[in-house]
Amino acid sequence: MRPGGVVATETRGGRKPWEVDDGLWERIGPLLPVIERRLRYPGRRRLNDWRVLCGILFVLYTGIPWSYLPRELGFGSEMTCWKRLREWNEAGDWRRLHEMLLAELRAVGVLHLSRASVDSRHLRAMKGGGATSPAPVDRGKTGSKHHVIVEAHGIPLAATLTGGNRNDVTQPIPLMRAVPPIRGKRGQPLRRPKHLYADRGYDHESYRDQVRRSQITPHIARRGTEHGSGLGVHHWVVEGASALLHWFRRLRIRWEIRDDIHQPVITLGCAVICWRRLRTPI
Known part of the structure; x- marks a missing residue:
């Protein structure tokens, strides 16, 4: 009550x-x-x-x-x-809430970690602060990036915050490390997917090897190749999840100066999306 x-x-x-x-x-x-x-x-x-x-x-x-x-x-x-x-x-309450909801989603058979996708989205940081930098996509204005990793159905597993000029190619490993242990069923909790999908912004052999060393098969589009590689069949879910996350107006523009205040707002947004999916499972 x-x-x-x-x-x-x-x-x-x-x-x-x-x-x-x-x-x-x-x-x-x-x-x-x-x-x-x-x-x-x-x-x-x-x-x-x-x-x-x-x-x-x-x-x-x-x-x-x-x-x-x-x-x-x-x-x-x-x-x-x-x-x-x-x-x-x-106190770690937002992280524990997100972890709890992920476990419940797995328990009812909605969450599938057979594959995952990563993506990022840039946002303006109006007051500067930690985890900000001149953004190359916005005429050098101060900005940040939200990096998101989702499972097969687009449920957000983790989201992180970096400066606006941080290269996407450096983020798959930090994102996978940010995924909490997902319980909900008997046995060992899940922490990493079997396959990882990403667009051309993540194309780099050294980082692709890092993903392989984590016992994950990378599916990353290569630069200079024509569109229609087939990755969109599995990768579109992360774009939808990123759009849902930025549907919250507080996450469209960063107003918090302190990154340790903006990060829990991101985690809370992920938890709310998980709660919606738990109430209306696919």
């Missing part, structure tokens, strides 16, 4: 997308750290976690600045949501 007897507000079209439903709350609620209130000088009562999580999702969906978070919605102040996002990230 939601803390404090919170009841979601319904709209004419149903639940608002940033309102955490009971199913998701049953999964993330036990992961959040319990903060005991001091007996002496307790101060203002801490706003319940459900409301703050709705506020964080509100920013993720709408893309508004933290300082513009509407107080009348009951999500608390911008600093309350921002600090809670940071605290929960430091």
